[in-house]
Amino acid sequence: MKIGVAKEIKPDEYRVALTPAGALELGRRGHDVSVETRAGDGSSFPDSAYEAVGARIVSLEDVWADSDLLLKVKEPIASEYPRLREGLILFTYLHIAADEPLTRALVESGITAVAYETVETDNHALPLLAPMSEIAGRLAAQAGAYFLEKPLGGRGLLLGGVPGVAPGRVVVIGGGIVGYNAAVIAIGLGANVTILERSIDRMRHLDEILSGRVSLVMSSSLQIEESVTEADVVIGAVLIPGAVAPKLVTREMVREMKQGAVFCDVAIDQGGCAETSHPTTHSDPVYEVDGVTHYCVANMPGAVPITSTKALTNATLPYVEAVADYGLAEAVARDPALARGVNALDGRVTYEAVAEAHNLEYTPLEDVLPLSPV
Ligand SMILES: NC(=O)c1ccc[n+]([C@@H]2O[C@H](COP(=O)([O-])OP(=O)(O)OC[C@H]3O[C@@H](n4cnc5c(N)ncnc54)[C@H](O)[C@@H]3O)[C@@H](O)[C@H]2O)c1
Numbered sequence: 465m466k467i468g469v470a471k472e473i474k475p476d477e478y479r480v481a482l483t484p485a486g487a488l489e490l491g492r493r494g495h496d497v498s499v500e501t502r503a504g505d506g507s508s509f510p511d512s513a514y515e516a517v518g519a520r521i522v523s524l525e526d527v528w529a530d531s532d533l534l535l536k537v538k539e540p541i542a543s544e545y546p547r548l549r550e551g552l553i554l555f556t557y558l559h560i561a562a563d564e565p566l567t568r569a570l571v572e573s574g575i576t577a578v579a580y581e582t583v584e585t586d587n588h589a590l591p592l593l594a595p596m597s598e599i600a601g602r603l604a605a606q607a608g609a610y611f612l613e614k615p616l617g618g619r620g621l622l623l624g625g626v627p628g629v630a631p632g633r634v635v636v637i638g639g640g641i642v643g644y645n646a647a648v649i650a651i652g653l654g655a656n657v658t659i660l661e662r663s664i665d666r667m668r669h670l671d672e673i674l675s676g677r678v679s680l681v682m683s684s685s686l687q688i689e690e691s692v693t694e695a696d697v698v699i700g701a702v703l704i705p706g707a708v709a710p711k712l713v714t715r716e717m718v719r720e721m722k723q724g725a726v727f728c729d730v731a732i733d734q735g736g737c738a739e740t741s742h743p744t745t746h747s748d749p750v751y752e753v754d755g756v757t758h759y760c761v762a763n764m765p766g767a768v769p770i771t772s773t774k775a776l777t778n779a780t781l782p783y784v785e786a787v788a789d790y791g792l793a794e795a796v797a798r799d800p801a802l803a804r805g806v807n808a809l810d811g812r813v814t815y816e817a818v819a820e821a822h823n824l825e826y827t828p829l830e831d832v833l834p835l836s837p838v
Pocket residue numbers: 593594596597600637638639640641642643660661662663666683684701702703704709710712729730731732733734761762763764765
């Protein structure tokens with residue numbers, strides 16, 4: 465298969481969808497790998513590193529026009545919409561439940577769009593979201609600690625305190641992968657950490673692995689209100705897979721928060737879990753609402769591209785190999801987790817939550833592709 469790797473053009477996005485090590489693996493399996501000029505620069509992979517493992521360096525036009533399978537990191541932005549086309553399989557983060565113009569552009573183009581974030585195993589794990597969630601969660605705790613500093617508009621509080629002075633309070637809403645990793649770093653900094661979660665099973669698991677080091681509390685509107693008003697840092701880390709994030713933190717709750725507190729809405733890539741959240745970028749990461757610093761960077765792992773690119777390729781490569789080796793139809797027939805990643809195909813929306821979010825018709829994937837093992 466002809467596999468292309470496009471350069472990311474979203475502001476402050478330095479990741480690339482394939483490392484030279486991944487390119488070598490695909491080349492060894494007999495596939496033809498083309499990488500757009502300077503696609504790996506931001507992750508410290510120069511063109512020469514790809515050429516050294518047998519990949520070709522090609523132009524922007526060629527990587528989109530000549531590939532069968534195009535690997536990206538972030539969703540296409542408006543200037544890339546004209547490049548979407550029938551016959552191309554796009555494998556990338558899409559988050560289209562929160563992006564109607566892109567959903568329509570994908571459907572109208574007839575492209576096959578496979579979303580990393582909706583590849584989901586039978587036990588509901590999200591293997592291609594997990595590595596980025598680990599990174600974003602760890603960064604969220606760092607960002608929270610950083611923006612508490614007075615010169616940056618914060619309360620002027622050292623999150624970990626010092627002997628004789630109490631530490632700050634971190635409230636994490638959603639105890640999944642982002643929430644767990646945020647909590648681990650916040651605990652490491654010495655903060656007083658509470659996780660609000662709504663899954664009892666997940667709380668039991670968190671209790672096993674974090675026992676005694678965090679407070680675990682059942683999430684409810686009342687509990688969220690009480691917790692966020694006492695917090696110095698709130699980290700929004702909820703997810704309803706493939707759907708828009710629920711607005712759990714209302715404008716009134718933000719008004720009741722401490723002046724100079726920090727709200728890191730990691731769930732911003734799914735629309736955000738506060739009524740006051742809107743996406744920001746690494747070059748302008750924060751804004752203030754009612755005295756609360758909001759950090760809502762939609763592509764947090766982009767800040768640490770060397771770590772993120774390697775972690776992403778580690779996770780995506782087995783799926784890329786499956787699509788390349790078997791073709792999409794057979795690969796999704798063999799692997800239900802990959803099948804759940806297909807969001808659009810042949811002009812149809814094949815992921816139910818996306819269709820619902822935009823009032824579009826939903827077509828089950830098995831109505832378009834045969835899913836019984838071949
Ligand atoms: N901004 C970024 O750069 C970035 C990077 C990675 C992930 N994310 C986003 O972070 C969010 C969390 O991702 P994740 O991998 O941790 O997901 P996850 O599925 O591992 O965890 C989500 C958790 O939220 C819990 N939850 C759902 N509704 C809740 C509620 N009402 N109250 C409390 N908990 C609730 C679920 O039970 C689950 O444990 C997602 O929206 C994801 O897209 C953002």
